[in-house]
Amino acid sequence: MSLSHPRVSVPTQRPASTLLQLREVGRRFMLGETPIDALHAIRFDIHAGEFLAVWGPSGSGKSTLMNLIGLIDAPTTGEIYFDGHCTGDLSDDELTAFRGKNIGFIFQGFNLMPVLSALENVMLPLHIRGVGGREARTRATAALQDVGLAKFIHSRPDKLSGGQRQRVAIARALVVEPRLVIADEPTANLDSHNSLMIIDMMREMNRARGVTFVFTTHDPRLLAHVDRKVLLQDGCIERDESTP
Amino acid sequence: MNTLTLALRGLTRNHRRSIVTLLAIAFGFAAISLFAGYTHNIYSGLARQSIHGELLGHLTLSKRGMSTAGKLDPQRYLLTLDEVARIEAALQHEPQITLIAPRLAFSGLVTNGRASTIFIAEGISPQAMDRLQENMLTEQEARSGMYDRLAKKLDPARESGVALSAGLVELLHLHVGGEAILLVNTLSGQANAMDVTVDGSFNTGNAGTNDKFAFVPLALAQSLLDAEGRADRLTLLLEDVTQTEAIRDRLLAKLSAAGFDLEIATWQELSSFYRQVHGMFNMIFGFIFSIVLAVVLMSVANSVGMTVIERTREIGTLRAIGLKRSGVIRLFATETLLLTLLGCGVGFLLTVGVRYGINGSHIAYTPPNGANAVPLLVDMDYPRILLTMVLMLAVGMLAAFLPSFRSARQHIIDALGHV
Secondary structure, eight states, X not given: OOTTSOOXXXXXXXXXXEEEEEEEEEEEEEETTEEEEEEEEEEEEEETTOEEEEEOSTTSSHHHHHHHHTTSSOOSEEEEEETTEEGGGSOHHHHHHHHHHHEEEEOTTOOOOTTSOXXXXXXXXXXXXXXXXXXXXXXXXXXXXXXXXXXGTTOOGGGSXXXXXXXXXXXXXXXXXXXXXXXXXXXXXXXXXXXHHHHHHHHHHHHHHOOEEEEEESOGGGGGGXXXXXXXXXXXXXXXXXXX | OOHHHHHHHHHHHTHHHHHHHHHHHHHHHHHHHHHXXXXXXXXXXXXXXXXXXXXXXXXXXXXXXXXXXXXXXXXXXXXXXXXXXXXXXXXXXXXXXXXXXXXXXXXXXXXXXXXXXXXXXXXXXXXXXXXXXXXXXXXXXXXXXXXXXXXXXXXXXXXXXXXXXXXXXXXXXXXXXXXXXXXXXXXXXXXXXXXXXXXXXEOOSBTTTTTTEEEXXXXXXXXXXXXXXOBSEEEEEESOGGGHHHHHHHHHHHHHHTTOOEEEEEHHHHOHHHHHHHHHHHHHHXXXXXXXXXXXXXXXXHHHHHHHHHTHHHHHHHHHTTOOHHHHXXXXXXXXXHHHXXXXXXXXXXXXXXXXXXXXXXXXXXXXXXXXXXXXXXXXXXXXXXXXXXXXHHHHHHHHHHHHHHHHHSOHHHHHTOO
């Protein structure tokens, strides 16, 4: 990762309100005694309702950026503002509660609990938030219906295909009605048909509910479906393009 | 779905490991419970043997100094007829006291006319002797038939009838219904002899005393010692053994206020054998308990440690979607709690089953210093079973805390990236 790479930050102009602001955000990891700068002073805004893809080659810092946006990692330098509030001021418990309420996660490896059924997996974030059993069940069932898995609510993940598992993961991310959904390589473990289906589904949720989606991908075909794509290279934003 | 459900499902993830840990807990629990049950049976048996079998009663009341200086100068410390009557009057309204029995201990020589040997005797009324021996055996012990010879009996209709220990009868080639002569020193130091009839023989249960012990009617003892109406102590029987200490303190205060200078000993204080056995078994129990708890601690720590490593990504996911650090610790604590509870539950069932097998198989053994075989019986010692469960739960939680605390402190991105 080159420290001399030019840093490009292209703020987008959109009428929607700004959901997330990254201000000179940097992230340094230590590999033994050696410091590795994964991100360099990123300045970047995400607006409510956007369907945004972060793309770039391996090692460009996509996952690091997603971790920071998802508030599951803290920047070494700079600040992240969510809805105008500085997240660096929050304690671990406050940040965790904030994530549980506002951010949904879709992981590359689905990260479903193997001992729970699809329904129970989707109920899990509601349970963590203290939503009662009956209400959680109703909402989780509805979320699974929305992703077309009404017939599979009692199936455990090992009985589902990759695409179905990722749909369960989408339902789990959306069931808490988050304002932002982070999806790190959500299609990496899927074939092209399922990949497109997942992206279409996320896009539909974005349009229907106004939920902001930020996802990373290697697959250039999927970029055609987004309304903003951010190219990351060597820890810097190389290009930030909006699709008309 | 709640934390309990989630924890239960977590246990099924690696069911083989969960079962192995559960069995370690169960076998440990059963081992402790069975040993506790065995020692409980020994303690209660020894307590009944001391109180009812050795006729110690619950409390023994004597003049202060009787147990020390009185050994050399008994005459000075004997209770007089008047003192016995006054003490009995003072205690007659105590509802917890069911029997007050004057006693007179003495020793001397017993002879069959051809050979003589020493004896130790207790003078006691035949009625009091019967009362003291009530509740000596449990139904199970009575059914076993192994304790039949422990009963001591004096015939109230025969003033010169005595009961001799089985070893003494054997030693002097006596027989029930036969004659013997008791030779003693009176209180004033004169020699005195009396013909007696052997009305019965008994087993003291102790090899050390089974060839020298005798029971004689109190009147006969008083006559032999030329101590008309006198007693060296009063044996009290209470309604409730658990009240022994409290009643002792109350009686001591009451009798002291009435002008008596007396000492009152509990049966535990008088039965050094009970105290020694109790102390020894408590030590062994503590030793076994410590070993089993250490095994449980290591099993649970190993199990939770492996589980935490195995489920690192799951923990990362849960943390990402909103589970607080305390929630992670709570989840693993609940899993451990369930595992330990289930282990204790299985251990309890094992205890019941093995106990049933042991008690039903009529195993007998001769205890150290015992004069006869006794059945191996195991009780259900519920207080110590409960204590074992509570301690096992505490140890389980302790074992689970460190690995679950570490996993909760782990960075989410490290946990999510765990392979």
